[in-house]
Amino acid sequence: QVLLGESGGGLVQAGDSLRLSCAASGRSSSSYAMAWFRQAPGKDREFVATISWSRSSTFYADSVKGRFAISRDNAKNTVYLQMNSLKPEDTAVYYCAASARISGSYYDYDYDYWGQGTQVTVSS
Numbered sequence: 318q319v320l321l322g323e324s325g326g327g328l329v330q331a332g333d334s335l336r337l338s339c340a341a342s343g344r345s346s347s348s349y350a351m352a353w354f355r356q357a358p359g360k361d362r363e364f365v366a367t368i369s370w371s372r373s374s375t376f377y378a379d380s381v382k383g384r385f386a387i388s389r390d391n392a393k394n395t396v397y398l399q400m401n402s403l404k405p406e407d408t409a410v411y412y413c414a415a416s417a418r419i420s421g422s423y424y425d426y427d428y429d430y431w432g433q434g435t436q437v438t439v440s441s
Contacts, residue, residue, distance in 0.1 A: 319343035326435030337398040339413030350420035355409035410434040
């Protein structure tokens with residue numbers, strides 16, 4: 318069992334930056350592939366970014382590539398999402414997810430554990 322808790326969301330203006338954190342607790346949590354997804358009101362949950370357990374591989378959605386960066390500190394069991402040049406269309410609830418089975422997946426069904434989410438609101 319892995320428990321995930323997100324923090325760092327908030328209300329910012331377009332062009333600002335935020336850093337989200339996801340603290341993981343539980344057995345072997347540092348060996349899981351981790352990802353961020355988001356869900357805007359009235360829309361399906363969508364993939365944002367993922368990182369392998371070794372930090373050697375990262376993948377991003379086209380919509381955030383070049384603006385967002387995912388990283389992890391396995392000693393702290395924490396994953397981060399640095400979000401720069403935020404846009405109003407980035408407004409969503411951001412979820413952290415962990416997968417014991419697969420690395421590099423864009424699909425939410427490949428992730429076994431989920432956090433409760435943190436709200437990010439970007440005003441224009």
